[in-house]
Amino acid sequence: MNYRILRRLGVGIIAFGACYASLLMATPAKVVRDSSLKEKPSFKATDVGQLAKNQDVEILQRQRGWYKISTQPTEQGWVTLLQVRFEASLSKSGSSDLSKFVSLRQGHSGVTATTGVRGIGEKDIKNAKANFVALERAKQFKVTPQDAQFFAKQAALRSQTITYKKKEGK
Amino acid sequence: MKSKFIYNSILCIGLSFLLGCGLKVGNLDVGKLASAGKGVLTGNKLSLKEQKVIGEQMTAIIVGSSKIHQNVELQRYVNRVGQWVAMHANPETEKGVNTEWQFIVIDTPDFNAFSMPGGYVVISSGVIDRLSSEAELAGVLAHEIVHVEQKHQVRAIEKSKTYSNVGDLAFLAADHYQTEKHGGYDQDSLKNRKIASNLFNATHNLYTKGIGREDELDADEKAVVLMARAGYDPYAYLSMMQIVESIDDNRKTLILATHPKAKDRIHVAFNAISHIENYVSGTKVVEQRFLRQVQ
Numbered sequence: 001m002n003y004r005i006l007r008r009l010g011v012g013i014i015a016f017g018a019c020y021a022s023l024l025m026a027t028p029a030k031v032v033r034d035s036s037l038k039e040k041p042s043f044k045a046t047d048v049g050q051l052a053k054n055q056d057v058e059i060l061q062r063q064r065g066w067y068k069i070s071t072q073p074t075e076q077g078w079v080t081l082l083q084v085r086f087e088a089s090l091s092k093s094g095s096s097d098l099s100k101f102v103s104l105r106q107g108h109s110g111v112t113a114t115t116g117v118r119g120i121g122e123k124d125i126k127n128a129k130a131n132f133v134a135l136e137r138a139k140q141f142k143v144t145p146q147d148a149q150f151f152a153k154q155a156a157l158r159s160q161t162i163t164y165k166k167k168e169g170k
Numbered sequence: 171m172k173s174k175f176i177y178n179s180i181l182c183i184g185l186s187f188l189l190g191c192g193l194k195v196g197n198l199d200v201g202k203l204a205s206a207g208k209g210v211l212t213g214n215k216l217s218l219k220e221q222k223v224i225g226e227q228m229t230a231i232i233v234g235s236s237k238i239h240q241n242v243e244l245q246r247y248v249n250r251v252g253q254w255v256a257m258h259a260n261p262e263t264e265k266g267v268n269t270e271w272q273f274i275v276i277d278t279p280d281f282n283a284f285s286m287p288g289g290y291v292v293i294s295s296g297v298i299d300r301l302s303s304e305a306e307l308a309g310v311l312a313h314e315i316v317h318v319e320q321k322h323q324v325r326a327i328e329k330s331k332t333y334s335n336v337g338d339l340a341f342l343a344a345d346h347y348q349t350e351k352h353g354g355y356d357q358d359s360l361k362n363r364k365i366a367s368n369l370f371n372a373t374h375n376l377y378t379k380g381i382g383r384e385d386e387l388d389a390d391e392k393a394v395v396l397m398a399r400a401g402y403d404p405y406a407y408l409s410m411m412q413i414v415e416s417i418d419d420n421r422k423t424l425i426l427a428t429h430p431k432a433k434d435r436i437h438v439a440f441n442a443i444s445h446i447e448n449y450v451s452g453t454k455v456v457e458q459r460f461l462r463q464v465q
Binding site for chain 1: 241245249409446
């Protein structure tokens with residue numbers, strides 16, 4: 001009995017996980033201009049199809065400056081980042097299923113616990129009271145450069161020396 | 171000439187007085203601010219120490235407009251990413267004074283990020299909600315770090331009329347001295363309130379009207395370099411900007427008011443990346459760690 005319940009729960013969790021992963025991966029977007037769909041993320045790659053301006057597509061993954069997209073019915077290929085724009089998202093103003101879905105579309109479940117809360121506007125800054133208690137509390141979260149170095153190493157982030165581009169005429 | 175000397179002397183005495191007494195108006199430390207205004211009194215640029223004082227007070231105002239996020243792990247995580255990126259910038263240093271980076275997450279659903287002089291960066295949880303990777307988060311933070319590194323706000327403050335008001339702290343301090351001399355010293359005096367209100371005005375102007383198109387695009391251009399220096403995939407900056415572009419306008423009102431159009435910014439960043447293409451191959455996106463932290 002217990003085993004059955006656990007099994008059902010397990011199947012449910014796996015199904016939810018799969019659904020969640022697909023939501024994370026597929027981002028609705030529109031094609032910005034008539035474009036070629038490439039077989040690989042490279043300008044030299046073979047064309048596998050043509051995309052029309054304003055065509056609906058789904059972004060599946062990013063590789064450097066390229067998105068792998070799928071079109072209806074099942075065509076897949078690569079376009080550059082600048083060839084698509086994400087579909088406008090709705091406000092995340094409440095805790096309805098719709099708003100949760102919308103926020104999942106481009107990110108994750110969200111860390112903003114509050115629901116139905118306004119963001120900061122011009123008036124809020126104008127009428128704000130300086131909060132030094134919060135600022136003092138925030139100082140506890142500071143990390144040392146050594147800590148950051150260890151953190152970077154864990155993700156195999158490697159420093160590089162690159163100069164800023166010089167301003168023209170300077 | 172002589173009168174100028176006397177006037178300056180009075181200003182200095184006024185400043186020393188305010189600094190010494192730790193005077194507060196409401197919850198702003200006017201004593202500290204008056205001290206920060208000292209550089210302007212002599213016509214100097216703001217020293218780093220002075221920038222830090224002003225930046226601290228401004229950060230307290232920005233934080234005061236919302237509330238700090240309660241998740242300690244999230245705060246630490248954002249500080250780690252931010253600190254690592256900032257270690258690849260070259261902010262101003264002074265003898266015995268360095269920029270100390272402090273990153274703060276506020277709990278608000280809008281997409282907002284602010285940086286204040288001296289190394290303070292505030293980011294909304296609404297930003298984190300919408301991102302998909304650590305590299306995108308690094309991009310948002312890198313943009314703010316560049317503002318501090320390039321002293322964009324400091325220069326905007328120095329140029330603006332409002333800043334001359336903040337700079338007038340010194341003059342107000344002198345006025346305060348005279349008030350004290352003639353009518354006794356009152357912590358809630360109108361003039362001290364004016365010092366506080368000048369800082370509020372400067373903060374309000376900077377963070378609701380912005381610092382100018384050129385500086386914003388400069389921050390976009392340099393942010394992708396900073397990301398690559400820290401080992402993050404600079405192309406994540408573009409996907410982050412595409413997210414900004416797609417957000418409902420009423421969830422990015424301050425960004426709309428203070429930044430060029432996302433479309434223009436994406437093109438500037440894209441061009442900037444084309445100049446560092448040779449450095450992209452070893453960079454990372456870091457999705458899993460980010461998702462573990464924010465779920």
